[in-house]
Amino acid sequence: MRFASVVDAIGHTPLVELKGFSPRPEVRLFAKLEGHNPTGSVKDRIARAMIEDAERSDSLSGDKILLEPTSGNTGIGLAMIARRNGYRMKAVMPENVSRERIMLLELFGAEVELTDGAKGSNGAIERALELAKDPRYCMLYQYGNPANPRAHYETTGPEIIDDLPDVDVFVAGLGTGGTLMGTGKRLREHNPKVQIVAAEPRPGERVQGLRSLDEGFVPPILDVEMLDRKLVVSTDDSLRMTRELTRVEGIFAGFSCGAVLHVGLRVARQMERGNIVLLLADGGWKYLSDELWTRSLERTAADVRDKVMW
Template sequence: MNVYETVAAAIGNTALVRLNAVTEGIEAAVYAKLEFLNPGGSVKDRAARSMIEAAESSGELAPGGTVVEGTSGNTGIGLAMVAASRGYRTIVVVPDKTSAEKVAFLRAHGAEVRVTEGARPTDHPDHVRNIARRIADETPGGWLAGQYDNPANIGAHYASTGPELWQQTGGRITHFVAGIGTGGTISGTGRYLKEVSDGFVTVVGADPLNSTYNGGDGRAYYIESIGHFLHPDSPEDIWPECYDRSVVDSILTVTDREAITTVRALARREGLLVGGSGGAAVAAALRLARTLPADATVVVLIPDSGRAYLSKYFDDDWVARLGFDDRTGDVAVTDLLGDTLDPLTVPSDATVAEALEVLGDRPELPVVLRRTPSSLVVAEIVGSVTRNDLIAANPTSVVTEHLSVPLSVVGAFESLGAAVKRIGADTRTVVVAESGIVSGLLSAGQLTDRSSGERSGR
């Protein structure tokens, strides 16, 4: 049995497991690198240890100091774990879409967690990374880990993840698949594998469909810790310095629905409880493997465990509300969309006068981050505006100054009864979501009237 002097020393050397049930019809071997077996529960433990050790060596982090980071959760957990074992204080800034489980893990390690709105442009003072930078500057002994641009992030995977995979496969690995977040994992691991194999190993990135890494428009998506979101008001799209594009041979895009479906299949068919980014990576790896011969060996990296997402991807109610499930009954919400209101939305930068023009005689509409009107995701809804409120407002003011609470959201494939129960006493316009995207608007009356008709047998 392995015995270690510290928790940091136990990071790495995670298991490689062959996928069997979800690889039906695939000739190539597909293996999953289970990074959730690290002490802190994710691949980010490797970067956390590497960055702290590098900062200690350089003198940037001194005894009694404070570790600060802006993160969606996993890097913060790794940093908090290593910091706790070495006597450092930890302050972590997370976006509000971070799962409740991750926030709880951070606090369990004694980290001070500050939650901020995630949908901020990069130059906004309250952007996650800007808040973290300010805290580090203002805190005596503060050190900002800066995972996105810290070379020790890449170095961790070049020194450990890559060599492990080469050794575990006996040099037979032909393809490496991983999600792209900060870029450190795929860049460091991929660089090592290409060097040791004389360029024989192919490195493939898995990326959310909307991410700018693959040329998407950067709109919001539902899978955490992967891809690159771009707020429409950001002055420029700044990519992490840790992402070495020259290492990645190709990128496969994965929809939220495909990632979530894969996550749930892995739990029920392989016994592997993995996070959303792992689901996206496996979905890409399986698609790739279907094109490869029997002598190919594909390794896909699983960044973290599904335990951190039980309230999201594994929660049937969450999945149903956002329309990521399948039809549940003979009559579903989507069957009413032939009578739907136009799926109009008000952009967040609109003036009151412009919003009133869009509203027309409608009582209210959702307000979304400024985007082109097609394929708006529910995650981009920032609130709602009502015609009555706007009529009394300054016509030149911005609608975000007059926001009401968001409208109720129901899944396209939910039964009418389930949808009526979900909206409760809310009589306002209802947003219908299919695979996380706004597919239409209904009046609450349309739902309740049709549901009553179904119950009475009409």
């Protein structure tokens, strides 16, 4: 495919069948590989939509500084487009995000402010809301911006329908809720019986990019009524399934993808037949230095040594 710019190349990601995980031939699993976006995650879609929206409404102009609380992916997408469009950018993130995220943001010219890791993404949100009182900043605020779910309604949903018209279940991680809301709405218009299923981390456990609603913050764009099910995943299971994706299917993805796969397999085992689409939000590159990844590699080495299969 040929595009006029890298921003136009956002989306159009592949939908790949995961035959190795299917519990029976009549139940088919497909993964939408969002790591194929220009900065490596699904968030390029919403970064483009939110910036274009703000430019149209004149809330973003040359002298403003873009500001965003982010666990990394949204900030990186925004920073790439900000650099191309000539805006300054500041990202506010918990200090325990992986080093690669900070490096990528700095590479695209963004300033990074780190907040208390123990407070997770809620700490970053609090700090960004405080900074946003200064009128020099333009905060697009993915948690409350309607352009976030709209980007998925206009791009992710139609792409899935084009590639696989009969989707029975759609599974995605719950972060801002934008993917689930926008894609879910579009898929449901196409097939009112489609099940929309969220993967949510167990309260107190960390899966980068995802959030537990039980920790007190419900994103304004999220309408929980839209979800048919919300299944909880542990950090360990997310990590194990992320490794399984690489081992079984050769797909190198981020930790939230392991959480989505874990939930997808639980749903698949309860089905007689049907098609399940899993949205895999990013590739694995930005996690390589994460201690969780190192721990999982050590564990694999031990398993190989002891001849234990995962």
